[in-house]
Amino acid sequence: MDASTQNQSRRRFLWLAAAGGAVAAVGIPFFHYRLKAGASVRLGPRGTPKLNSWEDLYRQRWTWDKIAKGSHGWANCRSACAWDLYVKDGVVVREEQSATYDQSEPGVPDFNPRGCNKGACYTEVMYGPSRTSVPLKRVGPRGSGQWERISWDQAMAEIAEKCVDAAVKWGPETIYQDLGPNYDNGPTTAGRFKFQLMAGGMFADMWAEIGDLNLGALMSLGLAHVGGSSDEWFLSDFLVVWMMNPSVTQIPDAHFLYEARYQGSELVVIDPIYSATAIHADQWLPVTPGSDAALGLAVARHLFEKDAIDHAYVREQTDLPFLVRMDTGRMLREADIKEGGKDNLFYLWHPQQGGPVPAPGCEGAGGISTRLDFEPPIEGSWKIMLKDGQEVLLATIGSLLKESLELWTFERAAEVTTLSVEQIRAFADGWVRAKRPMVLSSWGSNRYMHSDLMNRSKILCLMLKGAIGRKGAGLQSTGFIDLEGFGNAMQVEKDGISGRLGVILNLMTPKELFDVAMDITMKRKTENQVAREGERRFETEVVCYSTVTAIDYRYQGIKEPLAKEEDHLLPRPLAAYHEESTRKGWEPDFPRTGAPKVFLTGGSNLLRRNNLPQYLMANMWDDMELIVDINPKFSFTGTQADYILPAAGWYEKVGIKYTMAYAPYLHYCDQAIQPLAESKDEFEIYWLLSRDIERIAKARKLPVLNGCHRPTDWKTLHQRYSCEGTLGPKDAERVLSDIIEQSSATKGMTLEQLKTVGAARYVATGMNVSPAYTYNPDWKGKGVLNTLTAFTEHKEPWPTLTGRISCFMDHPWFLELGEQLPTHKPSPKAGGDYPFQFVSCHARWSIHSTWRDTPMMLRLQRGEPQVWINPADAGKIGVKDYDYAEIHNDYGSVRMRIKFSTMVRPGVAYYYHAWEPHQFPNHQSFKWLIPGLINPLHMAGGTAQLHHGNSKYQAGTAVQDTRIGIRPWRGQSTGAKPVPARSA
Numbered sequence: 001m002d003a004s005t006q007n008q009s010r011r012r013f014l015w016l017a018a019a020g021g022a023v024a025a026v027g028i029p030f031f032h033y034r035l036k037a038g039a040s041v042r043l044g045p046r047g048t049p050k051l052n053s054w055e056d057l058y059r060q061r062w063t064w065d066k067i068a069k070g071s072h073g074w075a076n077c078r079s080a081c082a083w084d085l086y087v088k089d090g091v092v093v094r095e096e097q098s099a100t101y102d103q104s105e106p107g108v109p110d111f112n113p114r115g116c117n118k119g120a121c122y123t124e125v126m127y128g129p130s131r132t133s134v135p136l137k138r139v140g141p142r143g144s145g146q147w148e149r150i151s152w153d154q155a156m157a158e159i160a161e162k163c164v165d166a167a168v169k170w171g172p173e174t175i176y177q178d179l180g181p182n183y184d185n186g187p188t189t190a191g192r193f194k195f196q197l198m199a200g201g202m203f204a205d206m207w208a209e210i211g212d213l214n215l216g217a218l219m220s221l222g223l224a225h226v227g228g229s230s231d232e233w234f235l236s237d238f239l240v241v242w243m244m245n246p247s248v249t250q251i252p253d254a255h256f257l258y259e260a261r262y263q264g265s266e267l268v269v270i271d272p273i274y275s276a277t278a279i280h281a282d283q284w285l286p287v288t289p290g291s292d293a294a295l296g297l298a299v300a301r302h303l304f305e306k307d308a309i310d311h312a313y314v315r316e317q318t319d320l321p322f323l324v325r326m327d328t329g330r331m332l333r334e335a336d337i338k339e340g341g342k343d344n345l346f347y348l349w350h351p352q353q354g355g356p357v358p359a360p361g362c363e364g365a366g367g368i369s370t371r372l373d374f375e376p377p378i379e380g381s382w383k384i385m386l387k388d389g390q391e392v393l394l395a396t397i398g399s400l401l402k403e404s405l406e407l408w409t410f411e412r413a414a415e416v417t418t419l420s421v422e423q424i425r426a427f428a429d430g431w432v433r434a435k436r437p438m439v440l441s442s443w444g445s446n447r448y449m450h451s452d453l454m455n456r457s458k459i460l461c462l463m464l465k466g467a468i469g470r471k472g473a474g475l476q477s478t479g480f481i482d483l484e485g486f487g488n489a490m491q492v493e494k495d496g497i498s499g500r501l502g503v504i505l506n507l508m509t510p511k512e513l514f515d516v517a518m519d520i521t522m523k524r525k526t527e528n529q530v531a532r533e534g535e536r537r538f539e540t541e542v543v544c545y546s547t548v549t550a551i552d553y554r555y556q557g558i559k560e561p562l563a564k565e566e567d568h569l570l571p572r573p574l575a576a577y578h579e580e581s582t583r584k585g586w587e588p589d590f591p592r593t594g595a596p597k598v599f600l601t602g603g604s605n606l607l608r609r610n611n612l613p614q615y616l617m618a619n620m621w622d623d624m625e626l627i628v629d630i631n632p633k634f635s636f637t638g639t640q641a642d643y644i645l646p647a648a649g650w651y652e653k654v655g656i657k658y659t660m661a662y663a664p665y666l667h668y669c670d671q672a673i674q675p676l677a678e679s680k681d682e683f684e685i686y687w688l689l690s691r692d693i694e695r696i697a698k699a700r701k702l703p704v705l706n707g708c709h710r711p712t713d714w715k716t717l718h719q720r721y722s723c724e725g726t727l728g729p730k731d732a733e734r735v736l737s738d739i740i741e742q743s744s745a746t747k748g749m750t751l752e753q754l755k756t757v758g759a760a761r762y763v764a765t766g767m768n769v770s771p772a773y774t775y776n777p778d779w780k781g782k783g784v785l786n787t788l789t790a791f792t793e794h795k796e797p798w799p800t801l802t803g804r805i806s807c808f809m810d811h812p813w814f815l816e817l818g819e820q821l822p823t824h825k826p827s828p829k830a831g832g833d834y835p836f837q838f839v840s841c842h843a844r845w846s847i848h849s850t851w852r853d854t855p856m857m858l859r860l861q862r863g864e865p866q867v868w869i870n871p872a873d874a875g876k877i878g879v880k881d882y883d884y885a886e887i888h889n890d891y892g893s894v895r896m897r898i899k900f901s902t903m904v905r906p907g908v909a910y911y912y913h914a915w916e917p918h919q920f921p922n923h924q925s926f927k928w929l930i931p932g933l934i935n936p937l938h939m940a941g942g943t944a945q946l947h948h949g950n951s952k953y954q955a956g957t958a959v960q961d962t963r964i965g966i967r968p969w970r971g972q973s974t975g976a977k978p979v980p981a982r983s984a
């Protein structure tokens with residue numbers, strides 16, 4: 001650069017900086033250059049900064065009024081990170097990572113520093129163009145974009161009036177709240193939850209709707225959420241990242257994988273794309289999407305063949321020694337051999353006694369331990385006499401499993417997965433060598449029709465190695481477990497101890513409480529077993545939630561398309577499974593009084609994430625009387641609502657990031673500045689709404705309403721929400737303080753301390769059953785947070801039918817569909833028989849849709865929706881890199897840019913998700929092409945682990961099985977095919 005160019009550059013810099021100061025002076029958010037009057041920068045007559053030197057401007061930029069501690073509240077980023085927020089003149093000017101973490105134990109790397117590219121530019125989202133700022137009311141048709149600005153008073157009064165009308169006409173359970181994936185355990189979610197519980201309304205269970213629930217883990221372990229701290233990864237010697245991409249989706253934790261590799265651990269990545277994580281791997285296995293179970297089964301076969309299984313563990317912790325009747329294909333039960341015997345008491349073969357003996361810890365045996373005083377065989381078969389004199393042949397589940405695995409040679413697995421035999425052998429040999437194998441498997445692996453089989457196969461490999469519940473080994477999937485204080489905060493109706501007691505008595509009578517105390521004292525049940533029963537009652541008697549099948553399937557109008565997609569794959573029509581499940585009371589069936597009429601959403605984006613939203617909009621949306629989006633950001637769903645209420649962003653209200661998994665620290669989000677413009681925090685919004693509802697209910701002398709699960713008197717709604725007036729609208733911080741005080745995991749922490757340190761290490765796992773079961777219950781804040789040791793070390797029965805890790809699903813539906821043992825089933829061609837499998841995944845540049853229109857993030861990619869394909873495929877269909885193409889299937893078409901990448905295997909179209917529909921030409925995204933198949937087995941119920949519960953177990957939707965075609969776009973119109981009217 002010559003001198004004159006240098007001078008020009010310097011003048012240009014000064015001009016830009018001065019312009020920034022002037023712009024800031026009139027209030028336009030050019031915050032990074034906003035100047036504070038005084039110091040060495042003086043304003044001239046027209047407000048132009050006078051600088052003693054150009055360096056002064058730079059120095060000004062690095063001054064601030066205060067530093068607050070913060071994080072990204074309910075961003076659904078799997079993780080949590082401590083940030084310092086720099087505030088100047090009432091503006092958060094930037095954020096900076098804070099290295100506040102300790103090493104968990106000697107020899108393990110620490111968590112410092114934590115953060116990701118999204119978090120580092122949240123200020124841009126917060127002050128960006130899509131930020132909501134004032135209450136808006138729709139004045140044209142829904143989706144027309146015609147709004148008027150209204151006051152909070154008007155908004156609250158009108159929304160309250162409509163809620164009352166709907167509750168009177170259709171019942172409170174038609175008032176539907178979508179908490180979305182953005183969920184904290186602080187006052188934001190507690191306020192929303194509390195309003196909904198007290199109003200007797202219904203929640204959407206988005207875990208399943210999105211397809212995120214790990215139902216394979218639920219079937220095998222009785223727990224859908226499994227995972228500990230990320231530094232435990234470092235202790236594994238064989239890390240299998242199986243459908244997960246931490247370098248993109250768990251950026252603050254990915255380093256533990258690579259550090260493990262530096263110390264000699266082997267890293268294998270299984271993914272159809274050569275992902276950002278795969279580039280670090282020792283072995284990358286680009287399987288055909290949906291074929292993962294075949295790979296797992298070949299490994300399991302190899303482990304048997306090499307006798308690389310942990311016999312003692314398998315005998316005690318798994319169901320492989322359980323006995324199965326060869327005539328019925330079901331487990332031997334007490335009812336088979338004794339008059340009046342139980343149907344849920346199962347048997348092991350006792351070699352010394354030469355006959356079957358009850359398995360301790362199985363559901364029918366009761367008891368608090370799975371400890372064995374003999375060694376039941378894992379393989380073998382015997383004949384016994386049943387109570388009716390019939391002789392039957394018995395075999396162990398281990399024998400049946402081994403026989404079924406015979407099919408899964410390396411050659412067969414290679415055919416199915418399209419890997420080579422050598423690749424599979426190398427992988428399987430890694431399993432044989434491994435001392436502490438660990439599988440990292442994320443949400444994407446739960447979104448296939450047969451993802452349960454895929455996950456059961458992964459768990460099979462782990463259990464044969466005795467890895468589950470062992471430190472430095474096992475399954476790392478999702479470890480999202482609530483704090484117990486949060487559960488209290490959302491139910492408490494009175495201040496003080498009487499309010500807390502009321503929460504317990506709401507669930508249990510004094511007699512039941514006495515029985516529980518006796519069960520524990522007499523050692524008839526463990527505390528965890530009792531707590532689990534309580535948790536189930538909470539799920540089924542307090543929280544009212546809708547299922548995918550109740551809402552999407554019945555009211556959205558996708559019954560017919562799914563019948564067309566699936567009926568030919570099943571022995572009975574899909575509708576028959578749904579009918580049987582509902583009739584038998586397996587699946588909850590809410591709302592009982594008809595389709596939702598009021599939809600309250602926020603931190604969520606239903607029309608962006610739902611499958612086939614065109615069906616939802618044609619069949620359900622227009623029938624709703626009221627749709628309110630409470631959100632800091634304009635979302636596509638908000639644009640289709642009746643009211644948009646501006647919620648405060650993460651730096652404008654108090655909150656926490658609560659997950660104990662990943663980084664075992666409570667992360668505090670301080671209120672760095674007052675809520676922007678007219679926005680308010682959610683605790684206050686629901687405080688105001690409950691106040692107006694109560695006022696109207698009293699004026700109308702509303703009778704007690706038939707709320708979901710229990711009666712609700714809306715004349716006292718606000719009284720209950722505000723704990724008899726002791727909580728004011730600005731008391732979010734007090735609610736948070738209560739949550740922390742009432743959670744044993746945060747014992748000793750105070751808000752004052754958190755305001756200073758930002759993140760504090762948990763001191764225990766908590767008293768709820770989920771953390772006690774999921775994490776190591778002996779963990780007291782020291783060491784890595786490992787998992788599932790209540791079962792492997794304390795010998796508590798697993799929360800399954802057999803009290804063991806279940807390889808065998810003893811349920812008539814599983815037998816009917818041939819899935820009693822893990823097996824492979826191909827991915828059905830959803831959406832029609834088209835050449836590409838359409839695989840979508842989380843992006844590096846956004847968390848769902850929150851950062852999707854952020855200029856800084858858009859600059860790091862191509863800035864608009866795109867689909868990634870292999871150039872070899874592109875030649876066949878006549879598209880070039882960066883061309884627009886039409887992506888189509890039986891449901892219609894959308895237009896997207898093509899991106900070439902040899903990282904994608906041929907035959908796969910890859911899509912980094914969460915572009916807003918309004919970022920597509922005609923406001924229809926790829927979701928308009930995704931039928932979202934439902935697996936009928938996920939409607940099965942009636943046994944221990946197959947017990948439906950909010951965010952625990954229910955039918956999900958499979959998106960990854962979708963097929964598409966791609967053709968050049970030459971100006972032709974795109975869009976969804978007309979939606980047929982829903983039949984009654």
Ligand code: SF4
Pocket residue numbers: 071072075077079080081114115116117118119120251252847
């Ligand atoms: S991972 Fe989450 S908490 Fe951490 S910086 Fe990114 S958005 Fe923020």
